[in-house]
Amino acid sequence: MTRVHLLLTVVVTVFFSTKLISQDLDQGYVRTFSWGGIAVTQEKIPAFASYEPNLFHFKDGKFFITAGEDVDLHCRYLLKGGKTYGQHLNALKKSTNKKVATLKDDYIRTLFYVSHDEAGAQLYTKWPASMSELPEWKEICVDEINFAPAADWVSSRFTLSERQADFTSLISWLKRARPGWKIYIVHVAGYRREAPELKYYDKTELRYMIPLEYVDTEPLAVATVEVEKSTNPLLAWSYNIEKMPAEQKGEKDGIMSVMKDGIKNTTFNFGIEYKYLNKVTKLHNFYVNYVYADGMLIGGFYAQDVPSIETGIQNTFYEAIKSALYYEKIH
Numbered sequence: 001m002t003r004v005h006l007l008l009t010v011v012v013t014v015f016f017s018t019k020l021i022s023q024d025l026d027q028g029y030v031r032t033f034s035w036g037g038i039a040v041t042q043e044k045i046p047a048f049a050s051y052e053p054n055l056f057h058f059k060d061g062k063f064f065i066t067a068g069e070d071v072d073l074h075c076r077y078l079l080k081g082g083k084t085y086g087q088h089l090n091a092l093k094k095s096t097n098k099k100v101a102t103l104k105d106d107y108i109r110t111l112f113y114v115s116h117d118e119a120g121a122q123l124y125t126k127w128p129a130s131m132s133e134l135p136e137w138k139e140i141c142v143d144e145i146n147f148a149p150a151a152d153w154v155s156s157r158f159t160l161s162e163r164q165a166d167f168t169s170l171i172s173w174l175k176r177a178r179p180g181w182k183i184y185i186v187h188v189a190g191y192r193r194e195a196p197e198l199k200y201y202d203k204t205e206l207r208y209m210i211p212l213e214y215v216d217t218e219p220l221a222v223a224t225v226e227v228e229k230s231t232n233p234l235l236a237w238s239y240n241i242e243k244m245p246a247e248q249k250g251e252k253d254g255i256m257s258v259m260k261d262g263i264k265n266t267t268f269n270f271g272i273e274y275k276y277l278n279k280v281t282k283l284h285n286f287y288v289n290y291v292y293a294d295g296m297l298i299g300g301f302y303a304q305d306v307p308s309i310e311t312g313i314q315n316t317f318y319e320a321i322k323s324a325l326y327y328e329k330i331h
Contacts, residue, residue, distance in 0.1 A: 025155055026051035029078055032058070036080040036131055038185055038223035042066065045159055046076040062224045067177035068231030073160040075110075077187045077221040079153075080131075085220075086151035089189045092217045099215055102194040106147035109190065109216070110158060111139040114173055115182040120315035121306050128184060131222050135184055141170050147189065178235055183225040190216040236261050237321045239268070241313070248274035248309075252291050258321075258330070266330055267293040268320065272309065273300070283307060288316040292329065299323050 028051030033039050039046050040063040041055040057064040065073070079088065085108060093100050113135040116122050123137045143158055143166070150156055160167055195213040202209045238259045245254040250273035258266045273287040283305040290298035301319040303312025324330045 024049055025078075028053070029076065029155075030082070032056075033078060035078050035082045036219075036221055037078050038187065038221045039076040039078065040065070040185070040223055040225050041074050042072055043074070045074050045157060048076070048155060048157075057228070062182075062226045064226050064228040066229050066231060067174045067181075067227045069175055071174055071231075073158075073174075073225075075158040075185065075223070077110075077156050077158075079155060079187075080218075080220045082154055084152050084154055085147065085156075085189050088217050088220055089147070089151075089191070092190065092215065096215055099193055099213070100191070102196065104192045104194065104212070106191045107189070107214075108145050108147055108150055108156070109188055109214075110143040111186045111188070112141050112143075112170055113137065113184040113186070114140045114170075114177075115184075116178075118173055118176045119304070120178070120311065120318075121304075122311070127182070127224070128222070131219055134186065134219070140173060141167050143167075175232065177227045177230060179227055179229055181227045185221075185223045185225065186219050187221040188216040188219055190214055234318050234321055234325075237265075237318070238262070239317055245271050248272040248286065250287070250289060252289055256317075260330075268298065269293060269295075270313070270320075272313075278305065281305065284309065284312060286312060288313055288320075290316075290320040292324075296329075298329075 026047075026049055029037075029039055029046075032051070032053070039056060041057075042065050043055045046052070046055060065071070079085065089106060113124075115124055115127070124135065126136065128135060143163060145156070160170065164171065193213050193215060194210050196210050198213065199208050199210045201207070239256045240259065241254070241256045243253070243255040245251060250271045252269045252271035254270040254272070256268050256270060257264050258268055269291045271289045273289060275285045275287070277284055284303065284307070285305060286303050286309070287300045288303060289300040292298060298320050301316035303316050306312040306315065321330070
């Protein structure tokens, strides 16, 4: 697979003192997650030579994590087929021989994709069902390390807290992620090259520009990570709709029971003020206006580009809760 970029990604060079060969890897990783898998945990860095089963919450092919403030994420990549980065990259260069002539450098990259944006809108239409299937939506962030020291490795690792400056988007997402939201991780090697066949004329620079092309291997390791729970106090709140508004003209005749930790706390009335349907994307745009049962206003919150009315209500509900908590109307 290839990617074209006009700007270089910042390369973070990582050196490890130990040469990681397959004979040294604790085979517990392979027996549990298989070559081509990624071992994901929040507890601590998964040691290369020592597999600790209790570090991982792994079920039905997914890793489960807790979202919230100050959470960490550790990954150990188990390269496809038990082959080294060098072996995978050499095979790629052999199969893309003509492109190698304009090679600039080699890299190892990890792409992180999330299932929803922070407002709760679903980003994917189809979750990858196999290792060869790539996400069809944009990644939230990318990690890149220098290839040279890792050429003989069959495994490497990633720790989110060591990359905080470059991963603000993922850290922010984890603070707001709700149970059921997911992360898809794709680990590849590859090389960057100049792509003269893709040159274009830049009217601002008044000259032809030659973009850079990222030529990636097939995924070397992948994993799905699902949020099981969150420490975010907002997510203690939930609702049950007792009555939907009769129309979508803003009249606040809808009724929802509001629960905290599963126990009814109060009642909100709400109305939907529909704005428009994007005819291209088929996504809805509308306001959800909330009031307390006594008629006092909570606020109107905009549901933008959501796939359904239900999703828009879910997304704006937490904005209403934030407002009610701020004004100490609920506890």
